[in-house]
Amino acid sequence: MTEKKIRILVAKPGLDGHDRGAKVVAAALRDAGMEVIYTGLRQTPEMIVNAAVQEDVDVIALSILSGAHLTHFPAVLELMKEQGIIGEVLLTGGGIIPEGDIEALKEQGTGQLFGPGTNTRDIVEYIRNWHEGRS
Amino acid sequence: MVSEAGNHEALIAGVLNGEWRATARAISIIENSEAGRVEILSRLYPSGRSGRVCGITGPSGAGKSTLVDRLASHYRGADERVGILCVDPTSPFSGGALLGDRIRMNEIVLDPGVFIRSMATRGSRGGLGKAAREVISVLEATGTEQVLVETVGVGQVELDIAEAADTVVVVLVPESGDGIQAMKAGLMEIGDVFVVNKADRDGAEGLRIEIESVLGLRTGREWRPPVLTTIASEGRGITELADAILSHREWLEVSGEGERRRRSRIMSYVKEIVQDALAASLWEEGGYRRQLEEYLPEILEGRRDPFSVAEDILAASGMLESLNRDSD
Numbered sequence: 001m002t003e004k005k006i007r008i009l010v011a012k013p014g015l016d017g018h019d020r021g022a023k024v025v026a027a028a029l030r031d032a033g034m035e036v037i038y039t040g041l042r043q044t045p046e047m048i049v050n051a052a053v054q055e056d057v058d059v060i061a062l063s064i065l066s067g068a069h070l071t072h073f074p075a076v077l078e079l080m081k082e083q084g085i086i087g088e089v090l091l092t093g094g095g096i097i098p099e100g101d102i103e104a105l106k107e108q109g110t111g112q113l114f115g116p117g118t119n120t121r122d123i124v125e126y127i128r129n130w131h132e133g134r135s
Numbered sequence: 136m137v138s139e140a141g142n143h144e145a146l147i148a149g150v151l152n153g154e155w156r157a158t159a160r161a162i163s164i165i166e167n168s169e170a171g172r173v174e175i176l177s178r179l180y181p182s183g184r185s186g187r188v189c190g191i192t193g194p195s196g197a198g199k200s201t202l203v204d205r206l207a208s209h210y211r212g213a214d215e216r217v218g219i220l221c222v223d224p225t226s227p228f229s230g231g232a233l234l235g236d237r238i239r240m241n242e243i244v245l246d247p248g249v250f251i252r253s254m255a256t257r258g259s260r261g262g263l264g265k266a267a268r269e270v271i272s273v274l275e276a277t278g279t280e281q282v283l284v285e286t287v288g289v290g291q292v293e294l295d296i297a298e299a300a301d302t303v304v305v306v307l308v309p310e311s312g313d314g315i316q317a318m319k320a321g322l323m324e325i326g327d328v329f330v331v332n333k334a335d336r337d338g339a340e341g342l343r344i345e346i347e348s349v350l351g352l353r354t355g356r357e358w359r360p361p362v363l364t365t366i367a368s369e370g371r372g373i374t375e376l377a378d379a380i381l382s383h384r385e386w387l388e389v390s391g392e393g394e395r396r397r398r399s400r401i402m403s404y405v406k407e408i409v410q411d412a413l414a415a416s417l418w419e420e421g422g423y424r425r426q427l428e429e430y431l432p433e434i435l436e437g438r439r440d441p442f443s444v445a446e447d448i449l450a451a452s453g454m455l456e457s458l459n460r461d462s463d
Contacts, residue, residue, distance in 0.1 A: 004167045004169075005167075005231075005255070005257070007163075030226060030229060030231035030232060030233045031226075031228075031229045031231060032229065032231060033229050033230040033231045034231050035225075035231060035232045035234060035253075035255050036231065036232065036233050036234065037234045037235075037237065037253050038233060038234065038237075038238065039235075039237045039238060039244075040235070040238035044245075046245060047244055047245055050244065051237060051244065051251075053155060053156050054158075054159050055251075055252060056159040056160055056162065056163040083156070084156075
């Protein structure tokens with residue numbers, strides 16, 4: 001009998017100190033029945049991927065408001081590759097990210113990225129669908 | 136994904152080798168009761184149980200995570216590897232959990248000699264005691280010199296953890312209320328070492344004295360728990376805490392109390408495994424859950440009582456002819 005829960009790491013890379021969005025999303029994911037490992041502010045890509053491996057998460061969700069998304073997402077993808085969890089773990093996230101950049105990052109291997117004003121229900125549904133499609 | 140039966144060999148070898156990725160996967164298999172759980176646990180068991188599991192409990196906001204962070208740094212300074220398990224409650228409403236202990240562990244999160252795992256209490260099936268004990272046994276099998284288990288001090292959870300740990304550190308802070316509050320919560324019963332954290336705040340000395348006096352009322356025990364003061368955020372008192380944990384560990388061995396606890400732990404673990412297997416074979420595989428549901432209306436309407444229904448089920452399953460009506 002399995003009691004599988006979706007485990008998801010919510011982290012804020014970079015130096016900006018605005019974690020309200022990340023907290024709202026973390027609470028919404030918890031309320032949707034997921035186990036959310038919240039690591040808080042100022043996470044380096046190394047910290048994020050290291051935590052993802054040890055916590056054996058299904059999903060990594062990054063909140064980036066600083067405009068440095070084109071640096072952080074590829075850096076995390078690169079480390080995920082190194083650790084052999086790419087393809088196994090979904091990298092998603094959100095923040096202030098221009099549409100064109102979203103497409104570019106998706107091509108590099110991230111999942112859906114969500115902009116400001118996204119309904120948390122859409123994020124929950126996206127993650128659930130991804131998880132069901134995988135198992 | 137490592138899920139095929141043959142791959143458990145590699146996983147087990149990885150855990151025994153102290154590889155974190157294998158350790159993380161093995162823990163998930165146990166948490167999720169996935170195929171391979173029993174094989175992994177039984178193969179890892181002989182390498183575990185070393186007397187080096189330290190539980191850290193106390194009210195939320197007492198600074199447990201920071202204390203664990205500093206204690207782990209202290210052990211790393213002595214070149215000891217540390218396995219950490221942080222247990223937080225699952226929301227009874229959503230079944231989800233917010234696990235935030237890593238936020239305060241920034242000193243150690245990138246240290247390759249430290250493994251940190253967050254765990255939610257999930258359902259009550261089997262109790263937390265069992266799941267946590269099993270995850271702890273995986274951490275022990277990795278061969279780390281120290282295992283730290285952090286839990287929020289509420290009710291059954293902390294008692295279960297006390298069962299699983301060799302040494303229990305209870306962390307209190309001046310603002311977490313007086314010692315009597317802590318005594319009510321049962322914390323005073325389970326502590327082997329007491330810590331007044333945030334000791335630079337008002338009321339710390341008063342709390343320390345109060346704990347001392349409450350402990351004075353604990354009779355018939357050979358181990359007198361020390362009451363220490365720390366300021367975890369500044370790293371003060373950490374060496375003393377590590378020394379106190381070590382003293383307790385030595386006392387466990389010298390006094391024979393460690394041996395006694397190991398015996399009782401093994402007894403209850405094997406009993407639990409047997410009871411779980413019997414319950415599963417009866418209710419699920421035997422199909423008696425359905426039969427019980429069929430009996431329900433009769434009990435609800437007062438035509439039958441739960442004991443006679445239980446007797447019917449036990450008799451039909453061939454497990455027991457009747458209940459012992461002389462017992463209480």
